[in-house]
Amino acid sequence: MTPFHQLTATSLGGQSISLDDYAGKVVLVVNTASHCGFTKQYAGLEALYKKYATHGLVVLGFPCNQFGKQEPGGAEEIAQTCHINYGVSFPMFDKVEVNGTAAHPVFRYLKNELPGVLGRRIKWNFTKFLVGRDGKPLKRFAPFTTPEKMEAAILAALAI
DSSP states (O other), rough: OOGGGGGEEBTTOOOOOEEGGGSSSSEEEEEETTTTTTTEEEEEHHHHHHHHGGGGGEEEEEEBOOTTTOSSHHHHHHHHHHIIOOOSSSSSBBBOOOTTTTTHHHHHHHHHSSSSBBBBOOSTTOOOEEEOOOOEEEEEETTSSSGGHHHHHHHHHOOO
16 A cells, blocks of 8 residues: 555545545545635536546545635535535545645645645645556646646546
């Protein structure tokens, strides 16, 4: 089992989820926010998820309030924004921190494996990490990289 698949996270509904549940799938991990200029990316992420889920893609959304306090609500408000406003059906997780000493282990691991412009820190909401079927982190995408611009990398990871 890879280090990624050894991690767990709490779903937006409060259930502990083992990332081993996603072994064999290509995973796109995204730190999200409901009141961000990039929030409209939910629609593109959902479109990718719907288009490639049958080929093994899963998108995992992790709300974060560390950047400009752009995710102030609780689980119910986050779910409402995601599901009602953007039709999100991919798994959403409990609000987390992605930087600092309280950073969630998923993000500590991914940042260590794929440092970005700021080294082992995340610059802003909607930073994305593509993880291969084997749990190996493959690519990191900047917040301004739209889901549509990631499609080629996702297709390569899915090998379709």
